[in-house]
């Protein structure tokens with residue numbers, strides 16, 4: 188099972204009685220949905236990037252959160268928080284092969300700065316290393332950097348809000364997109380003029396597509412609730428791209444509620460529709476199926492991915508009437524994600 192190391196409380200900088208700066212926060216280790224905490228013992232290694240030895244915290248079975256209290260050396264100008272998990276003994280592991288996504292923030296300035304609630308970094312197309320059971324890092328793709336444009340996705344700390352977190356099916360889809368960016372992907376997905384993502388959340392899959400299909404226009408859609416985080420992620424990634432002097436400002440956010448009857452873009456222009464991790468709630472199936480019919484016409488491709496969470500989800504897939512071009516399982520950090528490419 189994949190666990191996300193996340194902030195439970197947004198980090199703050201305070202001044203202690205000796206007038207020294209202290210970083211305070213609360214960390215948690217959960218699944219993507221946030222309803223299951225890691226049930227085992229693990230050491231958390233916290234590094235704030237100022238050249239000191241990392242601080243070690245112990246996470247023990249049954250915990251739901253863990254306090255962080257780190258003194259910051261004088262004259263430090265900026266810090267970034269980087270937390271990885273290390274399992275010291277297999278006796279500590281109460282389930283098979285747990286994997287941990289590290290937590291890494293963008294740097295933030297001192298003394299007055301706070302780590303904004305949306306500044307956590309997942310380098311998706313250059314995935315963060317996970318740790319295997321013995322604590323060693325198992326993936327190093329640094330040599331692959333050129334082939335994997337970097338993508339930074341911010342998510343909200345401590346929120347249970349569905350739209351403002353990164354989800355496993357989205358992560359796996361990004362991985363699949365990068366791993367299959369050769370001829371087969373182009374053949375399956377074509378050269379879409381316009382790509383629309385439904386229920387984009389933080390925008391991760393749409394942003395990945397905007398980097399892989401730089402000649403396409405990508406419209407990220409969701410409820411108003413996702414507007415702020417999604418636009419922040421667009422800004423984060425456009426800024427990165429512009430630094431490299433490549434203007435690929437081909438992505439925008441638009442509110443689109445599946446219950447609405449109006450398409451976010453003229454459907455004649457939409458060549459690819461993407462939906463990841465949006466089928467966990469059977470009560471929204473009617474709306475989602477209606478939204479899919481609104482944004483597709485004959486020939487539109489649909490990329491749909493979901494993590495197996497509940498057998499009831501099969502109901503949704505039975506109701507899909509599209510022609511299937513690919514129905515495959517993607518393994519990402521020991522997660523099984525089903526990925527379908529279809530044509531309307």
Ligand SMILES: C[S@@+](CC[C@H](N)C(=O)[O-])C[C@H]1O[C@@H](n2cnc3c(N)ncnc32)[C@H](O)[C@@H]1O
Nearest residue numbers: 349350354357386387388409410444445463464
């Ligand atoms: C579990 S999240 C998945 C987010 C993203 N696709 C990912 O894989 O990381 C489901 C998303 O569907 C969106 N959603 C739920 N109901 C919706 C509706 N009626 N109209 C538009 N979006 C909706 C939520 O706001 C949320 O962002």
